Amino acid sequence: xxxxxxxxxxxxxxxxxxxxxxxxxxxxxxxxxxxxxxxxxxxxxxxxxxxxxxxxxxxxxxxxxxxxxxxxxxxxxxxxxxxxxxxxxxxxxxxxxxxxxxxxxxxxxxxxxxxxxxxxxxxxxxxxxxxxxxxxxxxxxxxxxxxxxxxxxxxxxxxxxxxxxxxxxxxxxxxxxxxxxxxxxxxxxxxxxxxxxxxxxxxxxxxxxxxxxxxxxxxxxxxx
Amino acid sequence: xxxxxxxxxxxxxxxxxxxxxxxxxxxxxxxxxxxxxxxxxxxxxxxxxxxxxxxxxxxxxxxxxxxxxxxxxxxxxxxxxxxxxxxxxxxxxxxxxxxxxxxxxxxxxxxxxxxxxxxxxxxxxxxxxxxxxxxxxxxxxxxxxxxxxxxxxxxxxxxxxxxxxxxxxxxxxxxxxxxxxxxxxxxxxxxxxxxxxxxxxxxxxxxxxxxxxxxxxxxxxxxx
Numbered sequence: 001x002x003x004x005x006x007x008x009x010x011x012x013x014x015x016x017x018x019x020x021x022x023x024x025x026x027x028x029x030x031x032x033x034x035x036x037x038x039x040x041x042x043x044x045x046x047x048x049x050x051x052x053x054x055x056x057x058x059x060x061x062x063x064x065x066x067x068x069x070x071x072x073x074x075x076x077x078x079x080x081x082x083x084x085x086x087x088x089x090x091x092x093x094x095x096x097x098x099x100x101x102x103x104x105x106x107x108x109x110x111x112x113x114x115x116x117x118x119x120x121x122x123x124x125x126x127x128x129x130x131x132x133x134x135x136x137x138x139x140x141x142x143x144x145x146x147x148x149x150x151x152x153x154x155x156x157x158x159x160x161x162x163x164x165x166x167x168x169x170x171x172x173x174x175x176x177x178x179x180x181x182x183x184x185x186x187x188x189x190x191x192x193x194x195x196x197x198x199x200x201x202x203x204x205x206x207x208x209x210x211x212x213x214x215x216x217x218x219x220x221x222x223x224x
Numbered sequence: 225x226x227x228x229x230x231x232x233x234x235x236x237x238x239x240x241x242x243x244x245x246x247x248x249x250x251x252x253x254x255x256x257x258x259x260x261x262x263x264x265x266x267x268x269x270x271x272x273x274x275x276x277x278x279x280x281x282x283x284x285x286x287x288x289x290x291x292x293x294x295x296x297x298x299x300x301x302x303x304x305x306x307x308x309x310x311x312x313x314x315x316x317x318x319x320x321x322x323x324x325x326x327x328x329x330x331x332x333x334x335x336x337x338x339x340x341x342x343x344x345x346x347x348x349x350x351x352x353x354x355x356x357x358x359x360x361x362x363x364x365x366x367x368x369x370x371x372x373x374x375x376x377x378x379x380x381x382x383x384x385x386x387x388x389x390x391x392x393x394x395x396x397x398x399x400x401x402x403x404x405x406x407x408x409x410x411x412x413x414x415x416x417x418x419x420x421x422x423x424x425x426x427x428x429x430x431x432x433x434x435x436x437x438x439x440x441x442x443x444x445x446x447x448x
């Protein structure tokens with residue numbers, strides 16, 4: 001019985017990591033599509049989201065059954081609850097990738113500002129690295145690394161502040177860029193939210209190690 | 225033992241509802257502050273968010289202990305898991321109220337557009353009603369009502385679309401309104417997200433009744 005449980009728990013970890021990789025790919029591709037004005041890739045991101053949602057439902061179901069049928073010991077239960085909650089965070093990160101993809105489809109044809117698009121690409125690079133790092137830290141249950149990753153959210157917020165300021169300037173100086181710049185702002189907020197979700201997952205990793213729910217996000221320093 | 229468990233479960237419901245009422249108040253006050261340019265009220269919303277976060281931590285802890293120590297039967301377990309997950313949704317709704325409050329503090333002094341502010345107030349009224357209704361449906365475990373509430377999210381999305389179009393027009397026609405209109409857009413997206421979280425909670429209510437995770441949000445029709 002105990003051995004089967006261990007296998008099921010291991011399987012749950014694998015499924016969570018796989019879901020994380022799908023989400024990472026979605027976020028990465030959505031920004032790539034946005035910056036390269038690639039409508040096909042944007043559509044692909046939107047279509048793939050259903051698979052991510054299905055993964056969450058599957059993880060949810062398996063987690064619930066493991067708790068209901070096998071009454072795990074406290075440490076295992078903590079692991080399962082963490083996966084349940086963190087998979088919601090992953091699913092929402094996928095939703096934001098869809099929002100970015102929708103912006104790509106909407107923005108096509110409007111006047112664009114290459115400099116801001118470069119800033120968005122750079123912001124996305126930081127976020128992508130954070131997503132990859134948090135999945136790795138999760139697999140290794142590395143609390144210290146999780147704390148470090150959460151600190152990077154500050155960089156994401158600063159990157160957004162820069163994009164915000166540039167968009168406001170553009171829109172003031174050239175009404176032609178209003179629709180495009182509004183989309184840059186939206187994409188910026190979506191990426192910023194993805195950073196917040198990474199921070200949430202960092203908090204879950206810390207929880208696994210310390211048994212304490214700790215707020216790692218320095219919310220007060222955030223602009224939005 | 226069973227009686228104590230029932231009392232604890234009832235207590236958990238009460239705590240969840242109380243948290244919901246705090247969040248509803250936060251969302252309502254944040255929009256009220258935004259529309260009335262009321263900096264004091266906005267600061268109050270930001271300060272009160274800590275209490276909402278604490279509620280979530282408390283619910284989390286109690287839920288976990290109930291599962292770990294009392295190994296509830298499946299139907300009770302489903303209830304506890306639902307509260308755990310839905311309390312995350314409530315907490316994030318509170319975060320969006322804080323974002324709206326921050327917009328209020330930022331926007332002060334900029335050129336404003338009363339017509340759009342009225343639209344935001346009207347959009348907030350729909351959202352507020354949804355939040356109240358979902359808490360009530362939750363208490364009554366009313367699946368049919370939950371499905372109806374989720375449908376209203378469509379109205380929220382339409383309200384946002386109207387605000388979006390008006391903001392774009394304003395910014396194109398009058399560069400003085402760029403900063404203000406950007407904030408209107410941001411507040412619109414926050415309210416739209418709150419509507420999404422209400423839909424999530426509706427899905428949890430359906431889950432309680434049907435044992436199935438159902439996607440109630442017609443995501444494809446959404447603009448953002």
